[in-house]
Amino acid sequence: MKKIKIISGIIWAFMALIIILILFPGLNSFSVALSKLPFMKINPNFAGGDAAFSYVQERCTLVVRKPVFDGLLSERKHGFVQLDWRGELPDVISDTIDFDRDGGSDFVVNLKRNDAVTVINPLSDLVTGLNVSVPTSYGWTVRVGLKRE
Amino acid sequence: MEKELVINGYRKSFGKSLLYTLPVFLITFVFMSGGRPDFSDPARLVALLVTFAGMNLLYFLMHYTGRTDRYRAILFIIFALSLSFTLISNIVQMRNSMSFSQSDIVECRIPFCHLVIPMMIIPAAFTKSIIFPGSIIGGFADISSMVILWLFATIALGRGFCSWGCFYGGWDDGFSRIRKKPLLKKISDSWKWMPFALLLMVMLTAAMTLVPTYCDWICPFKAVTEFEQVTDTESAIKAGIFISLFGGLVVALPVVTRKRTQCSFLCPLGAINTLSNKITxxxxxxxxxxxxxxxxxxxxxxxxxxxxxxxxxxxxxxxxxxxxxxxxxxxxxxxxxxxxxxxxxxFRNFSRNLFLFVSFIFISIFSAGSIINTIQSLLNFIIS
Amino acid sequence: MAESFILGLSSGSVCLVTCGMVMFPYMMARTAGAKAITADLAVFLATRFLVYALLATIVWFAGQSLLRSPVFTNYTSGFLYIVFSIMLIWYAIEKRPSKTCPAAVVAKIEKRKLVPVFLGVVNSLALCPSLLLILTKGATQATLGKSYLSFLGFFAGSSLWFLPVPAIGLVKKKNVIETVGIFATGLAGTIFIIKGILMLIR
Structure with missing residues (x-):
């Protein structure tokens, strides 16, 4: 029994050596394999949710994402919808958004880029106001707070 | 010194120490240079040679003098300093500031570190997603690579990761060595259970809020890496917490106690690594x-x-x-x-030789990039 | 509800270690087999649940009649959060060798079937700072339903610790559980202090 313990301990120690030796040459392939696992995606509360639809405008495109209410076990009462303007943006933006595509406008977003002033005019009870409005590498992003129906 | 060397049972002869260093010499050469050193940038070449020579000298001395901690600590502390330097210079290059903004969060551009791992577990199981605004793969400090590095190292070394791999541990290890004798000797060792309580709290709060709460509210290393832009009272309170914890647990307490107090009393990943000591x-x-x-x-x-x-x-x-x-x-x-x-x-010598080889290979390859970058930047700064 | 769950979970371990050592040896000493222990535990937890439901109702109505203005509610609850959180941290770090269990009087009860009910009532009404915090939370909720949810979260978090009670005798290092629980309670107190401060400044 003592000998078995010693031998298995030493075998495990050599396996640890192999683990470290293959770690760095295989880091890229291991990382790619890990990144393909189903849970390896950024939570929509950070990533902003999947794109729902887009409006192609004169020199830019407005991408409206799916509303995000994600909680741990179920949806939360409060969430947001993210709007991304991509391309060459005008200095002043004013868009009326129907994020749930029910035919009725939900809010109007007025954005003055130079002054970094963003105003949300809610047209629906589900819209709570502005959460985030920031310049991004691709244009501008706004997150508008929502209540769940 | 001579007496110490005589009583140390792990000391080897010069030739034998060289022989033991040879495998590390070859492996570090291949990994640092990619097998083909780049001669086009002299500063980078010098940085690479200095790093390569320094690391192999440290490993040689571990065998020649029979001492481990002294030479491990040198590399470990240099790693912590250089990593912070590299991280800060990268961040400043990207954003012109050490603080990150809402844009960085929205675009998921925050560098990932291993301390987030405990908070990812429950949300990953329930929401099948990662609650961190970083990059899954590719880019600077991506989530997949950091998780793999930590996972492999923890399986092989257990809590050895905290002294042979963690690029934050070198900070309080360094400060704990400043004084020769501790000013404060009596500290209740029941505080060492605090990381478990914190682990429980951060895992739960992160799961409930889907926000990495340790990074958001507690992490003292925000003070030497990156932090949220101070725009309101809440972010000011957070910045105050980061700086106080860094000043208290990473600087002041290690200096007066000669203990690694942040690693012992705060780090929630340390608690997980402690458990992993059971399998290594x-x-x-x-x-x-x-x-x-x-x-x-x-x-x-x-x-x-x-x-x-x-x-x-x-x-x-x-x-x-x-x-x-x-x-x-x-x-x-x-x-x-x-x-x-x-x-x-x-099997005392065999065990030591094998452990040193495994752990030194890990820290030397893991730290090489940031040490080379730091030396190169310093050389460029001196030359310019 | 999430906060209440965390508060219950963090303070539940201390509650278990301080009271469980008094209560369960007594309960188990008199019961024959796991079935009877489970039945006792179920009665104990059901009693706690009912007491918390009652408390949720009382404090919410009290809160409605006393704290009508939302600004006042915010300031009052923020202030109470800070005070009770400091009490909670003090409770956690206090160096009394062993905290006394309010249910110690259980030994005096003669009627066997009433023991778990009595334990449930005493355990729920022990005025520890965690309960004071949850009372404050319940009193300042907008609806009675939310007050119930707060208490439900607290009940669920603290009850989790009692579920493995029949097996607690097997745990070797009870002092480790107690130490971790005490630290977790202190941390929960810190979280509520920050929450209180944010309520005051926002």
Missing amino acids: PFTVKIDNEKCTKCYKCTTVCPLFALSREDVNGGRVSVFCSKCGKCVDVCPNNAIHFGIKGVPAGS
Whole structure:
């Protein structure tokens, strides 16, 4: 029994050596394999949710994402919808958004880029106001707070 | 010094030490240079050579002098400083500031570090997503690579990761070495259970809020990496917490206690690594036949892993990070690196050689990039 | 509800270690087999649940009649959060060798079947700072339903610790559980202090 313990301990120690030796040459392939696992995606509360639809405008495109209410076990009462303007943006933006595509406008977003002033005019009870409005590498992003129906 | 060398049982001859260094020499050369050194940038070449030579010298000295902790600590501290330097310079290059903004969060551009891992677990299981605004793969400090690095190192080294791989641990390890004698000697070792309580709290709060709460509210290393832009009272409170915890647990307490207080009393990943010590093959053993119960090891242990009860019981606790400080200080060579299943006192040199090889390969390759970058930047700065 | 769950979970371990040692040896000493222990535990937890439901109702109505203005509610609850959180941290770090269990009087009860009910009532009404915090939370909720949810979260978090009670005798290092629980309670207190401060400044 003592000998078995010693031998298995030493075998495990050599396996640890192999683990470290293959770690760095295989880091890229291991990382790619890990990144393909189903849970390896950024939570929509950070990533902003999947794109729902887009409006192609004169020199830019407005991408409206799916509303995000994600909680741990179920949806939360409060969430947001993210709007991304991509391309060459005008200095002043004013868009009326129907994020749930029910035919009725939900809010109007007025954005003055130079002054970094963003105003949300809610047209629906589900819209709570502005959460985030920031310049991004691709244009501008706004997150508008929502209540769940 | 000469007397110390004589009593140290792990000291090897010059030739034998060189022989032991040869495999590390070859492996580090291949990984640092990619097998083909780049001669086009002299500053980078010099940085690479200095790093390569320095690392191999440290490994050689570990064998030649028989001492572990002294040379490990040099590399470990340099790693912490250079990583912060590299991270800060990268961030400043990207954003012109050490603070990150809402844009960085929205675009998921925050560099990931291993301390987030405990908070990812529950949300990943329930929401099948990662609650961190970083990059899954590709880019600077992506999530997949960091998770793989930590996972492999933790399986192989257990809590040894905290002394041979964690690029934050070098900060309080460094500060704990500033004074020769501690000003504050009596600290209740029950504080070492605090990381478990914090682990429980951050895992739960992160799961409930889907926000990495430790990073958001507690992490003292925000002070030397990146932090949220101070725009309102809440972010000011957070910045105050980061700076106070850094000043208190990473600087002040290690200086006065000569202990790694942040690693011992706060780090929630340290708690997970402590548990992983149960699976790693490497450990530190006490040879009861040689131990004279002088308790020098309990005094120097920086992580409260050795109490008098542990020494009397002839075992080292799971809190051990295998830094080698107790092994170096033991006047009778009663404490030694060992392998689980192998009785204390047997295969001492073999166990030490194997452990040093595994852990040094890890820290040297992991740290090489940031050390080379730092030296290169310093050279460029001096030249310009 | 999430906060209440965390508060219950963090303070539940201390509650278990301080009271469980008094209560369960007594309960188990008199019961024959796991079935009877489970039945006792179920009665104990059901009693706690009912007491918390009652408390949720009382404090919410009290809160409605006393704290009508939302600004006042915010300031009052923020202030109470800070005070009770400091009490909670003090409760956690206080160096009394062993905290006394309010249910110690259980030994005096003669009628066997009433023991778990009595334990449930005493355990729920022990005025520890965690309960004071949850009372404050319940009193300042907008609806009675939310007050119930707060208490439900607290009940669920603290009850989790009692579920493995029949097996607690097997745990070797009870002092470790107690130490971790005490630290977790202190941390929960810190979280509520920050929450209180944010309520005051926002």
